[in-house]
Amino acid sequence: MLLTGFATVELAVQALTEYGALTCLRKETFNRAEFRALIQQALASARHAGRPAEGAGAAAPDSIAGSQAHECGLALVVDDDAGWRAILSELLSDAGYRVHSCAGYGEALGRLRRETYSLAVVDLALEGSSGDVPRPWHDSLDEDESLLGYRLLASTRAGGVPTFVVSGVATPAEIERVYDEHAVFAFFEKHAFDRRTFLHTVAEAQTGAPLSLELNLLTDRERQVLQLLAQGLTNKEIAETLVITTNTVKRHLKAIFRKLEVHTRSAAAAKAISAGVSVDWLEEEDEDL
Incomplete structure (x- = not known):
């Protein structure tokens, strides 16, 4: 497979015809689920051709994960960045959740009122927040008015939903406030986001969710x-x-x-x-x- 950020039609044709590549993938439209399916297809083709690949066994974990899919319940992802929505949704899907993704506050609030979620992942600065307005306006607003994500945190806490924050706009003081006042399970900064750490924390939330749900009911x-x-x-x-x-x-x-x-x-x-x-x-x- 050719995976590149510099893909022209000529390059793709050359990779497929002259070098026998299975496919050509563009980094800007990369999809992990599609990539996994292509890997399994390639391994199956290699075995069928009598040329077992060394990594043929790597398909096993995917098949196991597939059998466990959606056993963890329903997860909500709220982020106005389409790229981050896709990344977070795929990671949670890999972890066994059925995922609803929302781009804004109104859609997410409606989902929270209609559905029962086992986990929520929220960005603080959603479209419609005042993070991009002139600073004097921002300073005159409290946290719930300046970042719509805070309002969603209040809703997830009231509903007893274990919640992660994944944001790129938080100061140390805001991070502390999110933990202290909104009882989130974890906070991830986008500039330092690590997929393995995220998935590990999701697993911790799965085991600790029942107790967290009980304590979230307390004022x-x-x-x-x-x-x-x-x-x-x-x-x-x-x-x-x-x-x-x-x-x-x-x-x-x-x-x-x-x-x-x-x-x-x-x-x-x-x-x-x-x-x-x-x-x-x-x-x-x-x-x-």
Whole structure:
């Protein structure tokens, strides 16, 4: 196969006729799924001709991946760059997801309201965001107004969807804010994007999704109460720390127990620990609400 970024008709004809190339692929229109299919076709032709290629066994992983396709559920990709949409969609398809891709905020929001997703990948700066407007305008807007991706993060969090951000516009402060305020699973910067790392993180999300979904159901205040509970604080101590009443603490704990489907403080603390909440010490005995 000839894969080139400098493809003229004459070059393609010469590769196919004079040098016996199977096909000529242009880099600017390269499609990974099409490429895999051509590789399998070439290997099958070589075996049929009695000339087994050394890498003939390489087709096996593709056939295995094909048998596992779409077992991970539905994934949403939101990016206004067609090239990035294609890359992310193909990677998620390889990982076993059925993928819906959207180019803008409105289409993505509609999808989120109609469908149930197992994973979402969102770019912060979607078309219609104010990232390209004059700086004084940008400075006068808060994050949710300046980048439409933030609004989608609020929607995916409310729906309990594990979410990745893949963006080229974030500052270190914005990255921290995305993790702290929107509880994303991972953040990837486009200029340093690595496919293997992305796929590895997707696999981590698949195994950690059930717990993440549960914790995403909690409000910010309930998360604070859960963290303090996991550190072993009593209701009175939690109330003093958060400057709320003990009755309010009890109300939050009831909501936490219901959402996490637990009945004791220690069970709730165990789920917090599994989710990576820092814990100094735990009470050995359960307490009633």
